[in-house]
Amino acid sequence: MVTDVAAAERMIDRLAAVRYDDDKAYAQRESRGRLAHEFLRRTARWALALGAENKWPHSDLATALDPELAVDPGLIEKKIDFDGGTRGEFPVRREIVYPIVHWAALGDLPRQRFPELDDPYEPLLLMFERSGGYLEYNRFLELGYGAFPVGKLAERAELEALPIDVPTLDALDAQNEES
Template sequence: MVTDTAAAERMVDRLLAVRWDESAARAHRRSRGRLTREFLRRTAQWALAVGAEEGWPFSDLAGALDREVAVDPALLAKLEIDGATVGGFPIRPAHAAVIVRWAALGDLPRQRFPELDDPYEPLVTMVGRGGGYSVAKGFIELGYGSFPIGSVAERAALEPVPIDEATLDQADQGS
């Protein structure tokens, strides 16, 4: 069994640090769209690689890679949403749990599939740029527009896009 508790704790802390800010989300709408596209591409590639296509883009990639990966339920409980204090479109606790379980794998994904990038980094970066999202009827809703999810195969076939901070900032300057 692989469980990197420290990595899971770091991811929970990172998710808890996100602040839902509608004006920042609007200011970052282009980069958030880019990050959403890259999230879909990466999770599609991972889903195909580990046989976790059902439930994509929020399928249990960690469980498909290591069925015994475990995260302390008390750690996941920290991610429960308080509707009175969180703004619109927060990350769903079930989605956050999938991300934390992935983090708990530590270096195992890179060891087994060195050619694939972290599937959840684009999503975590996206919410860190000012806001959350919702998922409905085949779309990821970013609050100012919808992004089609598409199929696993079509998303997996996309070319990667850079998501470094400088590139994201440059994308937002054009908005």
């Protein structure tokens, strides 16, 4: 059993800082869309690799990799106010936060066991940091200024990786402003 509490706490702090900003979400709608697509692709690949297709794209990837993983829920609840209404129109919800924090608590285990797979949650974290969470309904992710179909797991897993470095994301948003 691996539990990297320090990594889990750093992730909680990162998630606790997320806020939805309507103007920013609109200005960054292209990059947020790209990040949503890449999140779906990466989680599909991990779900298939770990046999965790159930509930994709919100599969419990961390528990599939290490069934003995344990993270104190109090760590999360202490720093993230899920119910206070301070997180905006598109909040980061428990069912999204818990798997991300659990994944962080695995430390280097995912890279050691599956070096060919990219971090499944980094695109989602970047999307959150570019102005908040999303809503999910009828197998669509609603980002505030665009909705994207979740699609089928196998089809998402076959897609090519998209670059998600900050300069590329900023360039996507700058192109959008010029249009």
